[in-house]
Amino acid sequence: MPPISRKRRAPANEESETTISFTQQRNQQRASPDDEDDSVEEEQGNGSGSLNQLSKGLVRYALACEYSRMPIKRQDINQKVLGSHSRAFKHVFAAANAQLVETFGMEMVELPNREKVTVRQKRAAAASESQAKTSNQWVLTNALPPKYRVPEIIAPPRIPTLEVESAYVGLYTLIVALISLSGGSLPENKLERYLKRMNADQSTPVDRTDKLLARMIKEGYIVKIKDSSAGEEIVDYMVGPRGKVEVGDDAIMGFVKTVYGDGAMEDLEQRVERSLGIAERRVPSQTQRAVNGNGEAGPSTQTRRPGRPRRRSRSEQERGEESE
Amino acid sequence: MAYDPDPSPRPDLDDTGAYNNSHRAFLQAFLSHSVLTADEIKPILAAVLSAHEGRPMLEGDITAPDISQYVTAVNSRLSSLDLEIRSTRSQTDRTLIYALVNTTSDPLTQLATTRTPDEISYVKRVLDAMFETNNTRSREIMAVSSVEAANLAKVGRNRQSNANEDGEEASQAKNLSLNEAEKVLQECVEEGWFLRSRAGYYSLAPRALMELRALLKETYNEPPDPEDAEDEGVTRIRDCEGCREIVTVGQRCSDRECGCRLHDHCTQQFFRNQTGERKCPKCKEEWTGNSFVGEKVVTRTRPSGRGSGAGPSRRTDETADLED
Numbered sequence: 001m002p003p004i005s006r007k008r009r010a011p012a013n014e015e016s017e018t019t020i021s022f023t024q025q026r027n028q029q030r031a032s033p034d035d036e037d038d039s040v041e042e043e044q045g046n047g048s049g050s051l052n053q054l055s056k057g058l059v060r061y062a063l064a065c066e067y068s069r070m071p072i073k074r075q076d077i078n079q080k081v082l083g084s085h086s087r088a089f090k091h092v093f094a095a096a097n098a099q100l101v102e103t104f105g106m107e108m109v110e111l112p113n114r115e116k117v118t119v120r121q122k123r124a125a126a127a128s129e130s131q132a133k134t135s136n137q138w139v140l141t142n143a144l145p146p147k148y149r150v151p152e153i154i155a156p157p158r159i160p161t162l163e164v165e166s167a168y169v170g171l172y173t174l175i176v177a178l179i180s181l182s183g184g185s186l187p188e189n190k191l192e193r194y195l196k197r198m199n200a201d202q203s204t205p206v207d208r209t210d211k212l213l214a215r216m217i218k219e220g221y222i223v224k225i226k227d228s229s230a231g232e233e234i235v236d237y238m239v240g241p242r243g244k245v246e247v248g249d250d251a252i253m254g255f256v257k258t259v260y261g262d263g264a265m266e267d268l269e270q271r272v273e274r275s276l277g278i279a280e281r282r283v284p285s286q287t288q289r290a291v292n293g294n295g296e297a298g299p300s301t302q303t304r305r306p307g308r309p310r311r312r313s314r315s316e317q318e319r320g321e322e323s324e
Numbered sequence: 325m326a327y328d329p330d331p332s333p334r335p336d337l338d339d340t341g342a343y344n345n346s347h348r349a350f351l352q353a354f355l356s357h358s359v360l361t362a363d364e365i366k367p368i369l370a371a372v373l374s375a376h377e378g379r380p381m382l383e384g385d386i387t388a389p390d391i392s393q394y395v396t397a398v399n400s401r402l403s404s405l406d407l408e409i410r411s412t413r414s415q416t417d418r419t420l421i422y423a424l425v426n427t428t429s430d431p432l433t434q435l436a437t438t439r440t441p442d443e444i445s446y447v448k449r450v451l452d453a454m455f456e457t458n459n460t461r462s463r464e465i466m467a468v469s470s471v472e473a474a475n476l477a478k479v480g481r482n483r484q485s486n487a488n489e490d491g492e493e494a495s496q497a498k499n500l501s502l503n504e505a506e507k508v509l510q511e512c513v514e515e516g517w518f519l520r521s522r523a524g525y526y527s528l529a530p531r532a533l534m535e536l537r538a539l540l541k542e543t544y545n546e547p548p549d550p551e552d553a554e555d556e557g558v559t560r561i562r563d564c565e566g567c568r569e570i571v572t573v574g575q576r577c578s579d580r581e582c583g584c585r586l587h588d589h590c591t592q593q594f595f596r597n598q599t600g601e602r603k604c605p606k607c608k609e610e611w612t613g614n615s616f617v618g619e620k621v622v623t624r625t626r627p628s629g630r631g632s633g634a635g636p637s638r639r640t641d642e643t644a645d646l647e648d
Binding site: 052056059060063098099101102103104105106142143144145147148150152153154155156157161 | 336337338345348350351352356367368370371372376401405406407
């Protein structure tokens with residue numbers, strides 16, 4: 001809810017102060033004396049407790065970002081949370097992440113960099129050697145053990161409605177799974193064919209299909225790659241940074257298992273692992289052409305994934321790098 | 325969900341202490357729902373405890389003390405983040421409602437509203453209409469009809485002319501289209517900020533009252549000026565004499581000068597033990613029970629409401645300022 005910073009009939013000479021000190025007043029009313037208001041602290045730059053204040057700001061910022069499915073960006077953190085303290089980033093980030101884990105059972109996980117796919121992108125990447133290795137963008141993921149990640153506890157967001165968001169979670173899980181099972185990249189016409197088979201090529205419970213895909217691209221679940229280097233334009237879909245972190249391998253595994261249900265063949269797990277290239281991932285392989293399980297991809301694939309599956313398998317590998 | 329490649333528990337997720345994974349899961353449920361009634365919490369807490377203790381718990385096993393115990397434990401962690409799970413009872417049917425609220429409103433949490441500045445400014449205009457235009461000494465409607473709400477989509481010239489300290493902000497705000505305004509209202513209803521009555525009136529929902537409790541009073545109530553004996557201040561928002569929560573729907577003393585307000589259900593409790601005729605707890609005037617607060621002012625009062633001297637035309641911006 002927006003703050004209402006206005007007080008119409010207050011005497012004129014106090015007006016200007018009223019707005020500025022509005023949030024501060026409110027803080028002070030609640031805060032204990034040693035719990036100074038952060039804006040005051042930032043100005044004074046005093047050391048004691050300021051880490052706490054900054055980390056609190058970052059925790060609140062992270063929650064706010066997650067609410068609107070926006071990545072937590074380092075640049076925004078510096079601008080909106082740290083202000084003049086941007087040099088303290090590492091400490092503040094570590095403190096905030098510890099607080100997120102301890103209090104919420106959630107943690108910020110760095111998003112992988114966008115893959116350089118087309119020749120042009122690769123050239124550009126090679127040209128600029130100074131490019132940052134890490135994406136400097138994070139998303140909040142659930143760090144609790146899987147037994148707590150059931151739909152009874154973490155339901156999809158209610159906004160706009162539970163039904164629409166559930167459908168959205170189901171659809172992006174489906175599309176991310178389709179792309180991953182096809183070896184990480186899916187031509188546009190193939191995706192269209194899959195969607196058509198589910199009668200979702202024109203409209204979905206969430207929105208028109210083109211708008212739905214646009215939203216998934218915007219939120220980083222999928223990436224649309226246009227490559228016209230070979231003459232005619234080829235459009236492929238790949239899994240986006242958020243899609244990789246949020247819908248990890250085990251989420252896809254769970255999804256496929258749900259679709260197959262009791263009729264699953266015995267080696268389904270191995271098959272999916274092979275399709276996802278889990279075994280080969282450490283040894284980079286040339287082709288990961290997948291045998292994907294789309295035979296059954298009828299309407300039943302819309303089985304709702306519980307919650308917003310936040311998996312951390314992938315993030316485990318990255319935590320090592322991050323903590324350096 | 326059986327597939328879990330990494331079953332080893334996180335070292336930093338202490339699951340043994342007084343604050344353990346069950347509390348974190350409970351808090352996550354609140355993050356994804358924002359607003360929950362006590363009855364909605366029970367199945368969630370049952371699922372959390374089932375996961376935590378490894379044996380099935382039923383909804384019926386959860387008691388009110390269980391809920392408050394969890395809320396208290398979580399709040400002890402949240403207070404340093406300026407977040408809090410608050411509870412209140414619905415003004416109309418006494419349902420116990422819990423909500424995760426911000427105890428401060430800063431620019432960071434504004435982002436959590438996922439709204440553009442223009443939309444936020446529109447919501448502010450609606451709030452102003454609720455608590456100023458439609459909340460006069462003689463008519464405490466504290467709600468906005470859908471027609472009025474639509475009219476507010478435009479930044480009124482009135483608004484700008486008497487905007488003072490936030491004058492800049494007001495003049496920067498752009499008009500919303502009728503569709504945009506309607507969408508904002510609808511989303512506010514879905515997110516639990518506004519209620520829409522059958523007669524098409526928008527009022528504040530329990531979540532908004534909980535989160536904005538202090539802010540509303542701060543904004544719309546003006547304390548008397550200590551240096552000016554004649555200035556009595558303006559109290560636009562009053563608490564119930566019974567439960568001490570804000571009244572936006574309820575009854576008022578038939579003496580217009582008296583500041584006594586009661587929720588409908590609070591009157592029953594209040595007067596239960598009184599013999600003879602009901603009297604206002606403050607001024608001892610007879611409590612007629614037909615002076616209302618809320619949209620009933622418009623929908624229930626006979627057109628010849630005594631001496632209000634205000635026809636329906638009162639509900640426009642221009643005439644509202646006569647009241648001041």
